[in-house]
Amino acid sequence: MIEGLDGAGKRTLANGLTEALAAQGRTVAGHAFPRYGQSVHADLVRDGLYGRLGDLSDSVYGMAVLYALDRRGAADQIRKDLEEHDVVLLDRYVASSAAYSAARLHQDEHGEFVRWVRELEIDRFGLPVPDLHLLLRVPVEVAAERAAKREQDDDSRARDIYESDGSLQARCGVVYDGLAKIGWLAPWQVVDGRSNVNFHSLLEPLFTP
Ligand SMILES: Nc1ncnc2c1ncn2[C@@H]1O[C@H](COP(=O)(O)OP(=O)(O)OP(=O)(O)O)[C@@H](O)[C@H]1O
Numbered sequence: 001m002i003e004g005l006d007g008a009g010k011r012t013l014a015n016g017l018t019e020a021l022a023a024q025g026r027t028v029a030g031h032a033f034p035r036y037g038q039s040v041h042a043d044l045v046r047d048g049l050y051g052r053l054g055d056l057s058d059s060v061y062g063m064a065v066l067y068a069l070d071r072r073g074a075a076d077q078i079r080k081d082l083e084e085h086d087v088v089l090l091d092r093y094v095a096s097s098a099a100y101s102a103a104r105l106h107q108d109e110h111g112e113f114v115r116w117v118r119e120l121e122i123d124r125f126g127l128p129v130p131d132l133h134l135l136l137r138v139p140v141e142v143a144a145e146r147a148a149k150r151e152q153d154d155d156s157r158a159r160d161i162y163e164s165d166g167s168l169q170a171r172c173g174v175v176y177d178g179l180a181k182i183g184w185l186a187p188w189q190v191v192d193g194r195s196n197v198n199f200h201s202l203l204e205p206l207f208t209p
């Protein structure tokens with residue numbers, strides 16, 4: 001799973017790793033969450049992120065349920081991909097909900113919230129538990145610059161209400177660091193995303209027995 005702030009470079013990392021894995025002769029399946037255009041729940045997420053769902057846009061638990069339902073709709077495909085491919089790379093997964101939604105809550109509520117996310121998505125929805133989280137770590141300002149650049153390059157990618165909120169991104173970065181520190185749900189590896197990531201050397205220790 002590739003996790004990190006908006007604009008951190010997750011998609012770039014996913015593409016680079018896919019190419020590097022293919023060069024090693026490994027088969028790769030990939031998905032990006034939310035699955036905009038592929039699931040009704042993801043499209044509702046987008047409405048929520050642009051403030052078009054009234055009170056639901058402001059409801060942390062309500063939005064988290066929509067993200068979770070989008071993933072639940074992909075669970076069978078992910079399980080199939082795990083059987084048929086050497087590697088399944090996901091650009092955001094359950095930990096995105098834990099980090100982003102917790103960052104919208106008071107710090108005292110974080111523990112209870114991330115337990116609820118795990119209970120909902122893993123225990124009740126039966127989503128596959130990841131083998132590894134790659135946390136692409138960049139300073140908030142760098143992520144914001146990259147998101148702005150991406151917005152210039154692609155005008156269909158206007159910043160949503162989460163991306164426009166610098167303090168939310170900063171809190172989210174702190175929650176991600178906390179999740180990585182405790183190894184929430186699965187092991188975490190922190191990847192320094194400030195400069196170009198060397199995809200081949202990142203893969204080396206992951207596939208050495
Ligand atoms: N290591 C890097 N150095 C400089 N620029 C980068 C790097 N990685 C990605 N970028 C650029 O930053 C922008 C955002 O990258 P990308 O779309 O991969 O981020 P993302 O984390 O997937 O974003 P989002 O979560 O908002 O979809 C793109 O213009 C990309 O070319």
Ligand SMILES: Cc1cn([C@H]2C[C@H](O)[C@@H](COP(=O)(O)O)O2)c(=O)[nH]c1=O
Pocket residue numbers: 006033034049067068092093094096097098100101162163
């Ligand atoms: C999957 C997922 C995402 N989010 C947040 C993170 C982003 O701010 C937006 C949309 O993601 P994108 O990478 O910009 O397309 O939603 C979240 O809060 N919970 C999740 O499960």
